[in-house]
Amino acid sequence: MPSLPAASGNPEPATRPMPRSPRDLFFSFTWLALQGFGGVLAVVQRELVEKKRWMTREEFVEDWAVAQIMPGPNVINLSIMIGHRYFGLRGAASALAGMLTLPLLVVLALALVYAQFAGNPQVAGALRGMGAVAAGLIAATGFRLFSALARNALSLPTCIALGALTFVGIALLRWPLVWVLLGLGSAACVLAYRKLGPR
Amino acid sequence: MTISMSGADWLALFLHYVSLSLLAVGGAITTAPDMHRYLVDNRGWLSDAQFNASIAIAQAAPGPNVLFVALLGWNVGLNAAGLPTALLGMTLAMLGIMLPSTTLTYLAASWGHRNRELRAVRAFKQGMAPIVVALLVATGWILATGTHYDLARWPLWLVTGVTALVVWSTRIHLLWLLGAGAALGWSGLV
Numbered sequence: 001m002p003s004l005p006a007a008s009g010n011p012e013p014a015t016r017p018m019p020r021s022p023r024d025l026f027f028s029f030t031w032l033a034l035q036g037f038g039g040v041l042a043v044v045q046r047e048l049v050e051k052k053r054w055m056t057r058e059e060f061v062e063d064w065a066v067a068q069i070m071p072g073p074n075v076i077n078l079s080i081m082i083g084h085r086y087f088g089l090r091g092a093a094s095a096l097a098g099m100l101t102l103p104l105l106v107v108l109a110l111a112l113v114y115a116q117f118a119g120n121p122q123v124a125g126a127l128r129g130m131g132a133v134a135a136g137l138i139a140a141t142g143f144r145l146f147s148a149l150a151r152n153a154l155s156l157p158t159c160i161a162l163g164a165l166t167f168v169g170i171a172l173l174r175w176p177l178v179w180v181l182l183g184l185g186s187a188a189c190v191l192a193y194r195k196l197g198p199r
Numbered sequence: 200m201t202i203s204m205s206g207a208d209w210l211a212l213f214l215h216y217v218s219l220s221l222l223a224v225g226g227a228i229t230t231a232p233d234m235h236r237y238l239v240d241n242r243g244w245l246s247d248a249q250f251n252a253s254i255a256i257a258q259a260a261p262g263p264n265v266l267f268v269a270l271l272g273w274n275v276g277l278n279a280a281g282l283p284t285a286l287l288g289m290t291l292a293m294l295g296i297m298l299p300s301t302t303l304t305y306l307a308a309s310w311g312h313r314n315r316e317l318r319a320v321r322a323f324k325q326g327m328a329p330i331v332v333a334l335l336v337a338t339g340w341i342l343a344t345g346t347h348y349d350l351a352r353w354p355l356w357l358v359t360g361v362t363a364l365v366v367w368s369t370r371i372h373l374l375w376l377l378g379a380g381a382a383l384g385w386s387g388l389v
Contacts (some may be wrong), residue, residue: 011293033263034261034262034265037259038342041335042262042373043373050370061331062324062328062349064259064331065328066307066311067304068327069327070300071220071222071223071300071303072220072223072301073226073227073263073264073300075263076265076297076304077300077301079302080301080308084308084309090215092305092308099295100262100263100266103260104266106260106261107260107262107266107269107270108270108273110259111256111270114252114255118252122386122387123385124384125389126380126382126383127381128355128384129355129358129379129380129381129384130357130377130384131380132356132359132375132380132389133358133362133376135343136343136358136362136363137366137373137376138339138342139334139335139339139340139343139363140364140366142332142338143363144366145332145335146332149328149329152325152327152329155327162329162333163332164333166330166333167337170324170338170341171340172335174341177225178224181330185326185327189322189323191326192229192322192323193324193326194316195325196321
């Protein structure tokens with residue numbers, strides 16, 4: 001397929017920041033992963049969208065949707081999607097390697113000292129406190145990304161209804177994720193398909 | 200504990216992870232119960248304590264949670280002979296869990312990028328957006344409340360709520376918040 005012109009109606013600003021090289025991706029993702037206590041996603045959104053501005057909130061939500069629906073660890077999938085966006089296979093491999101290499105060494109090091117600290121109530125307390133913060137980080141990431149829905153093909157009331165159903169199903173009724181993604185997800189995609197219309 | 204692993208056993212370990220990789224929708228942790236069934240109950244390669252410690256360590260450490268798979272493989276190898284087999288076990292487990300799903304994601308990413316103007320591709324991204332955004336809030340809710348609502352945990356809920364508000368409305372660095380949470384927990388306040 002020939003290369004397409006820039007997506008219609010959404011011209012890319014010429015000065016848009018982006019990673020300089022696969023190496024830049026590797027180190028960026030290493031740093032993101034090392035900050036990610038209790039989940040890396042909040043850090044990825046914060047650093048890449050809000051600070052470095054490599055992607056818009058809309059682009060982030062698009063990549064996250066694919067990363068979420070594909071099998072495998074979500075943030076790993078996300079790093080592949082983002083790496084691929086900029087440098088194809090080399091970018092995907094660099095981001096993936098950044099996400100795994102140094103954190104793997106950290107985990108092994110922790111495993112070596114774990115026995116001495118496992119029973120310490122203060123360490124357990126610190127982990128409990130960090131867990132509560134991590135829960136807040138992930139929820140806030142969701143709140144922040146709501147603004148990305150403003151330009152969605154689905155109307156805002158439809159988006160809110162779908163979001164509310166998702167929250168009730170997952171958080172309150174504890175339905176299995178697969179059901180929600182397949183059930184609500186396919187309904188939402190059909191709605192969007194009809195809304196977008198042929199062009 | 201000490202176990203002995205044949206070549207066929209290593210292959211079986213690898214293939215078990217390969218088979219779980221494409222089933223892990225929603226993260227590798229969703230297949231942890233099956234890993235426990237296979238590694239601990241079925242094969243006896245790991246003790247219950249080793250299995251639980253591997254998950255606990257990976258959750259406490261920074262980085263993607265899938266690294267608990269690396270620790271499981273590492274511990275199987277340690278039980279078998281020592282450091283060289285620990286490295287082997289870790290490599291096989293990680294390659295097994297990662298190769299199928301990352302390959303599929305990569306193919307989907309490139310296909311989706313080439314066909315990003317297709318109506319179906321745009322409909323998928325637009326339709327899924329409200330759902331995956333709400334999923335993040337739901338995930339925060341579940342992480343904060345645990346499997347059942349225990350009112351005695353209200354200080355932790357407060358920490359979660361305040362964190363969400365602060366992150367939403369300010370640009371403070373996330374490490375400060377994690378550090379504050381750790382300090383509150385360390386001192387026994389939450």
